[in-house]
Amino acid sequence: MARLATFTLIPQLDTYPKVVSLAQTSLGKIILLAVFSAGLSLQTRSWAHISLFIAAMTFLPQFRPVLLTIATFGSLALSNWSIVSLPASIQTQAQPATFFFKPMIVASVLILFALYYAAVRKNKNAWLAKRPVRTLVISYILLLLVATNAPLSEMQSTYTWAFLAVFGRYLWFFTYTLLDRHAKETPSLVLQSGYYFPFWGGSITPFPKGAAYLRKIEAKSPEHLAISQLKGIKLLYWAVLLGLFDKLLGQLFYGTSESGQAFLGIPFSLGIPSFQAVLHDGTAHSYPWHTNWLALVANFFDRLLWFSVWGHTIIACCRMSGYNALRNTYKPLQSTSIADFWNRFYYYFKELLVDNFFYPTFLRYFKKWPRVRLFFATFAAAGFGNVLYHFLRDIGPIAEKGFWPTLMSFRVYMFYALVLSISIGISQLFEKKRAQNISWFRKNILSPVYVVGFYCLLSIFDSPDSNLPLADHFIFLLKLFNINLS
Amino acid sequence: MDNKQRVKTFLQGLLADYGAETEFDDNTLLVSSGILDSQAVLRMVVFLEETFGIDLAERGFDQDDFDSLTNIMRLITP
Numbered sequence: 001m002a003r004l005a006t007f008t009l010i011p012q013l014d015t016y017p018k019v020v021s022l023a024q025t026s027l028g029k030i031i032l033l034a035v036f037s038a039g040l041s042l043q044t045r046s047w048a049h050i051s052l053f054i055a056a057m058t059f060l061p062q063f064r065p066v067l068l069t070i071a072t073f074g075s076l077a078l079s080n081w082s083i084v085s086l087p088a089s090i091q092t093q094a095q096p097a098t099f100f101f102k103p104m105i106v107a108s109v110l111i112l113f114a115l116y117y118a119a120v121r122k123n124k125n126a127w128l129a130k131r132p133v134r135t136l137v138i139s140y141i142l143l144l145l146v147a148t149n150a151p152l153s154e155m156q157s158t159y160t161w162a163f164l165a166v167f168g169r170y171l172w173f174f175t176y177t178l179l180d181r182h183a184k185e186t187p188s189l190v191l192q193s194g195y196y197f198p199f200w201g202g203s204i205t206p207f208p209k210g211a212a213y214l215r216k217i218e219a220k221s222p223e224h225l226a227i228s229q230l231k232g233i234k235l236l237y238w239a240v241l242l243g244l245f246d247k248l249l250g251q252l253f254y255g256t257s258e259s260g261q262a263f264l265g266i267p268f269s270l271g272i273p274s275f276q277a278v279l280h281d282g283t284a285h286s287y288p289w290h291t292n293w294l295a296l297v298a299n300f301f302d303r304l305l306w307f308s309v310w311g312h313t314i315i316a317c318c319r320m321s322g323y324n325a326l327r328n329t330y331k332p333l334q335s336t337s338i339a340d341f342w343n344r345f346y347y348y349f350k351e352l353l354v355d356n357f358f359y360p361t362f363l364r365y366f367k368k369w370p371r372v373r374l375f376f377a378t379f380a381a382a383g384f385g386n387v388l389y390h391f392l393r394d395i396g397p398i399a400e401k402g403f404w405p406t407l408m409s410f411r412v413y414m415f416y417a418l419v420l421s422i423s424i425g426i427s428q429l430f431e432k433k434r435a436q437n438i439s440w441f442r443k444n445i446l447s448p449v450y451v452v453g454f455y456c457l458l459s460i461f462d463s464p465d466s467n468l469p470l471a472d473h474f475i476f477l478l479k480l481f482n483i484n485l486s
Numbered sequence: 487m488d489n490k491q492r493v494k495t496f497l498q499g500l501l502a503d504y505g506a507e508t509e510f511d512d513n514t515l516l517v518s519s520g521i522l523d524s525q526a527v528l529r530m531v532v533f534l535e536e537t538f539g540i541d542l543a544e545r546g547f548d549q550d551d552f553d554s555l556t557n558i559m560r561l562i563t564p
Contacts, residue, residue, distance in 0.1 A: 130544070179546065181546075182545070182546045182548065183548060183550075184550075212548075216550070354524075355547075359547040360543070360547075362528065362531070363531070363541075363542045363543040363547060364543045367535065370532065374528070428525070431525070
């Protein structure tokens with residue numbers, strides 16, 4: 001029974017002294033790299049060059065920050081500077097054919113930020129340095145407003161939007177650099193640029209956080225590196241297993257795979273319609289209420305699994321590089337409260353909002369009213385910051401439709417963020433301390449069911465389709481309870 | 487009671503609330519080790535504001551500053 005309780009599908013390699021010792025030898029390092037590369041080749045097409053960079057950092061750990069910078073920019077060049085992604089409406093215009101166009105745009109954004117950073121550090125008492133993150137974000141929004149309204153020629157428009165696209169991709173990496181300016185051990189800005197869109201992947205959310213955090217979690221000895229890498233291998237193979245499980249569920253739920261063929265030749269499928277299909281059903285009655293439930297729940301778990309696989313693969317590469325980062329998604333189905341799930345589902349996005357919005361608000365406002373203070377800071381992060389992040393995430397619609405129409409199209413997401421932030425705020429106010437006794441049934445069954453149920457229902461409004469009005473989302477919500485408005 | 491003892495007494499109360507061992511060294515890692523969580527850090531912030539008049543808004547927030555008694559004392563007597 002005790003063995004069953006401690007059983008794990010992936011062996012706890014990092015706790016075996018002999019394995020940790022072997023992983024510190026040249027032979028052990030080669031074996032780890034080979035095992036990791038084999039697993040990574042199942043997850044991403046970029047596995048070869050990622051493995052190569054990791055190998056360099058494994059054998060030359062004393063040059064890790066420099067190698068990370070080289071790897072990050074090398075990876076960017078290999079992807080043909082994919083960070084310079086022009087909005088679709090601008091792509092139709094005349095494109096500069098020069099080879100240097102994309103790297104030049106990236107360099108100009110980095111140089112401009114370097115000048116801003118230097119000004120902030122030099123003039124510590126100036127207004128610029130008092131709230132540098134706020135100034136940077138507001139400046140970016142103003143630039144977007146100018147770009148959407150200024151009478152620009154085709155060429156000017158191309159350069160401006162390319163600049164803004166890259167600036168937007170780097171924005172939250174820059175804010176971490178600004179937040180880290182007081183940290184004890186912050187590397188030079190040149191080395192910090194290696195953390196901007198690091199070669200191990202990610203999104204515009206910095207994985208994992210900024211330079212100061214990476215410095216803190218960096219392996220300081222061969223033993224630490226071995227443990228970090230073994231944890232990386234464990235996480236990668238866990239991601240591989242979850243990925244297979246996701247594909248199996250996809251087959252069982254929807255009956256199709258990316259290749260259009262049945263997964264593992266399984267002939268059976270529940271034939272559940274996609275969430276987008278049932279959501280767009282509107283006032284029609286194509287689907288019965290129980291099918292709507294199935295589509296919603298299947299979509300929620302499918303997304304949860306996909307998200308875990310994606311985050312685990314990135315963090316696995318990060319750990320293999322010698323940075324023992326926390327997972328991005330950590331057992332979300334064991335969440336005991338709404339705030340707990342928010343912390344476990346997308347950790348680094350939550351951290352971004354906490355560092356950039358929660359703490360600055362908490363430290364400044366409503367100091368005399370503790371509950372209002374906590375609630376307001378939570379709203380600033382999970383509500384305001386959340387909407388702002390998503391609004392600035394993709395500037396394509398802003399370039400195409402204009403600033404205000406795009407902002408208005410975010411009404412559904414604004415509603416989502418409002419409900420989310422209020423719910424997290426309430427959850428935090430009433431959260432029980434860990435010391436308090438909670439029954440096994442409540443902790444392991446009741447709380448996770450109500451928390452997951454809440455997020456599953458809320459996911460109706462976390463829709464990527466901003467063209468669908470808010471009313472249609474409510475119509476779908478009512479249809480789940482067999483209430484049809486027609 | 488000196489400042490260090492006041493902070494230590496507060497932290498012991500906090501640890502008791504979390505059902506953790508209340509005896510600790512000056513350099514015991516309280517947050518990064520998982521003994522205390524971010525909610526506890528917020529309570530530390532409020533305690534430092536109310537007891538010592540420290541305003542972290544201008545200084546900037548770093549969770550490391552709350553990780554041990556030694557780090558917290560650096561905030562009080564920089």
